[in-house]
Amino acid sequence: MQSIFFKSRYTVLFSFIVVFLISSLLVRSQLLLSSFAKTELSFLSILKIYGMGLFFDLGVSFFIVSTYALYLLLLPQKWNNSVFNRVATYVWVFLVILIFMFSFFAEITFWQEFESRFNFIAVDYLIYTYEVINNINESYPLPILIGGILLLTAFIMYIFYRKKVFSKSFESRTPFVKRLIISGSIILLAFGYGMLVNNSLAEGSSNRYENELSKAGVYSFFAAFKNNELNYNDFYSLIGKKEAYAIVRKDLKEQGSTYLSEGNSIRRKILNGGQAEKPNVIMITVESLSAEFLGRFGSTSKLTPVLDSLAATNVLFTNMFATGTRTVRGMEALSLCVPPTPGSSIVRRPNNGELTTVGHIFEQAGYSRTFFYGGDGYFDNMNQYFGSNGFDIVDRGKKVMVGETYKTKRTIITDEQVHFENAWGISDEDLYDAVIRGSDLDYKAGKPFYSFVMTTSNHRPFTYPAGKINIPSGSGRDGAVRYTDYAIGEFLKKIRQKPWFSNTVIIIVADHCASSAGKNEIDISKYHIPCMILNLKNVPAKTIEETCSQIDLYPTLFKLMGWDYESNLYGKDVLDAGYVPRIVLGTYQKLAYMKKDSLVILGPQQKTETFLYNRDKNEQVPAKFSGPVVKEAIANYQTAYDLFKNGGLHW
Incomplete structure (x- = not known):
């Protein structure tokens, strides 16, 4: 031997x-x-x-x-x-x-x-x-x-x-x-x-x-x-599980909502009353679109004439904040409506299929669902996540990767359908053309459709088709923002001619900001994003000024559409009479909860930091406070982690 x-x-x-x-x-x-x-x-x-x-x-x-x-x-x-x-x-x-x-x-x-x-x-x-x-x-x-x-x-x-x-x-x-x-x-x-x-x-x-x-x-x-995760229970501040769920359930209780079970659950039936509308819904999730780029939020660069015009004539959220600093974190917030948990987004984690996503709510209402992406959806596990949660896939993937399987249909955008692309994906115009083709097919099939669209043009290297705008391609972020705005305008021009447009709601929202905080420091202003809802029937133009998160978008939309539905979402109807302004956001390690001007930041080693946030001066002033707000912060993150790890977010 x-x-x-x-x-x-x-x-x-x-x-x-x-x-x-x-x-x-x-x-x-x-x-x-x-x-x-x-x-x-x-x-x-x-x-x-x-x-x-x-x-x-x-x-x-x-x-x-x-x-x-x-x-x-x-x-x-x-x-x-x-x-x-x-x-x-x-x-x-x-x-x-x-x-x-x-x-x-x-x-x-x-x-x-x-x-x-x-x-x-x-x-x-x-x-x-x-x-x-x-x-x-x-x-x-x-x-x-x-x-x-x-x-x-x-x-x-x-x-x-x-x-x-x-x-x-x-x-x-x-x-x-x-x-x-x-x-x-x-x-x-x-x-x-x-x-x-x-x-x-x-x-x-x-x-x-x-x-x-x-x-x-x-x-x-x-x-x-x-x-892709960090165990919340080992590294972050905890309170008793029973108390944590009691706090969250009390916080999520709204007019017309009834919990479906007792204990460690947030599942509830929400009755909005009135006549329910069932329009098609297309959500354009724009890469890195900070609120500061828009004239509506104070920019003088005149990069977004289309978006500024839309903001003045539709439903506009003026104080919405992203939950994270990466695209997959924005996808998590907009599809699952949960606070960010430590580590990477749920989009990139194992056992993330058959969850109670927003798409699942649309499915229960009889909608087809499609995820459109201008790049290869194999990146960041996007296709696996959306495919295992019931979405058809339309992307620019060149081929099926080893181990890549879908229960749903995948359509690859062909070379003939692409006029411009860079390392990240095809131009927004080419992507929107794919959305229009898919919408035409869904309309012919006689089924309402929900589309989750993820753009790529507003991303380094900031290149786009020549001759579209007056800023040369590849010259920097300003050109990419201007082209992003231009492409949205062209998309809206094309779909206004479609027979399905009159019954189609368009959502425009950012995945995250262009410039974000470092991994250990959270600057609230770096999470401020634009969000608007276009073409809502019987809903006049309005400005929603309440401070809210990406996770609140769909509960508010469902309210505006008059839907009754089963919710397993942490998001809230911002228009509810009892709504109290609050946001949830984080980095890979730090998790923030802000209620009104009280900011709590949770970190590893059971660290808890508290601040008062002065928005006018963009200052986060250290302040000692405890009690309800700190417990609410812990309860939201502790229960969100617990529900995902223990299957509580599954159907």
């Missing part, structure tokens, strides 16, 4: 696994000792930590060496002692040792701050590398740190050399069949871990320290990357 592991071509591979397991054991012990006074662990718990930890560490080691195992399998015997193999092996060993030494250092520093293995915060840090590198540089002496890690890596290489690990590998003769068995076993084990072993296997205890110490940092990192 020793000859297989340590006197064969695989000597370097198995020696590396041993070094990795010992190093990981030392890191786990260091983390345990640093928090031991708080852990309240029993002897059996400590045994479980090391046993489960070894299990996960083995999985990580198999992942790391799997490509090298494949290399050793395929390398011809005559090349085993060649210069090529020697150089390749030395370089591989040096790099992987260097990388895992850095990762172990990162784990220790991450634990010092969060007392957790890597989670979505660590994934988030990859997005904000500039801030993270500067933070590390200011917190640690980087030259000494890097030098120390390089010296430690060189020392391990020296130990390998002294123990003749390299020479035993280079001078060995390992038959192909034996190589096939060893490499095949390692690759199968790595694949088995990836497919069958969930990181939640380590979370069986009620003691969070026991769960976190049982995990492996690298394994947890990739699990967080895959799940």
Whole structure:
């Protein structure tokens, strides 16, 4: 057995696994000792930590060496002692040792701050590398740190050399069949871990320290990357679940609403009374359209003459705020009407199908539903999300990706139908032409339709068809905003000639602002977006000035259309007599709740910050207050996370 592991071509591979397991054991012990006074662990718990930890560490080691195992399998015997193999092996060993030494250092520093293995915060840090590198540089002496890690890596290489690990590998003769068995076993084990072993296997205890110490940092990192979330219950302020739901249910209670069950649920029947209208609904979700671009909100650039004209003659929300800083977060808010939960949008998470979306409400009313996107909807998991929630898909995807399946119909916009496109997708005009074609087909089928349209032209590189506006393509954001406005005007001109237009409501709303706050700082003004509803029957032009969120758009629209429906939405009818202005918004980590001028920001490590917001001066002044508003903030986010994780947002 020793000859297989340590006197064969695989000597370097198995020696590396041993070094990795010992190093990981030392890191786990260091983390345990640093928090031991708080852990309240029993002897059996400590045994479980090391046993489960070894299990996960083995999985990580198999992942790391799997490509090298494949290399050793395929390398011809005559090349085993060649210069090529020697150089390749030395370089591989040096790099992987260097990388895992850095990762172990990162784990220790991450634990010092969060007392957790890597989670979505660590994934988030990859997005904000500039801030993270500067933070590390200011917190640690980087030259000494890097030098120390390089010296430690060189020392391990020296130990390998002294123990003749390299020479035993280079001078060995390992038959192909034996190589096939060893490499095949390692690759199968790595694949088995990836497919069958969930990181939640380590979370069986009620003691969070026991769960976190049982995990492996690298394994947890990739699990967080895959799940795109940060566990609210572990890292944010909590109140009792019963109290949290009671607060939210009281807050969501409106005139004409009745809860359908007691306890941990927000499902309710909403009766709006009167004659219900069933118009077609087309929602244009405009990429990065900040309110500050419109003349209606004070801009003097005259970039949006079409939108400014529409704002004056239709239903306009003047104080609507986006829930996040990314397109998928806006999609989440506009389709699910829920507060943002930590990590990435639900659009990008597993188990996000068959949810009680706005589309589901339209389905119950007999509507067809289509998601239109000018780019490839495989990006950011858009097609999977909308497809698994009952929407047909129309996008610019060139082909179906591996693993991409839909229960609904997918239509790819062809080359012949495209006159201009860039890296992000086709021009807004081409996208709107696709919407018109789809609407014509739905109209002929005799079924009302609901369309969720996502544009791309107002996105870097800010290119668009030449000759449409008086600002050259690719010259910057101003041109993209002006073209976005122009394309909306052209779309409205075309559909006014359609037989279905008179019975079609058009919504124009932004997904998020063009310039947003950083990941740890929330600037309320950077979430202010325009929203307007056009062509509503029997509804005169009006300005809705109440402060509200994207999640309130559809409850308000359903009220204006006189619908009775079953709601599982956190959004509220802004026109209800009892409505109290409030917004929900967040970044990957921080979650904000503002009621009137009282702002609560929740962060990891159970941090709660409170401010008074002065809109006229755009100031968030730190202020100490507690009580109802703080509990309302916690209750909204705590219950939203709980409902999604435990299936409460499903049909």
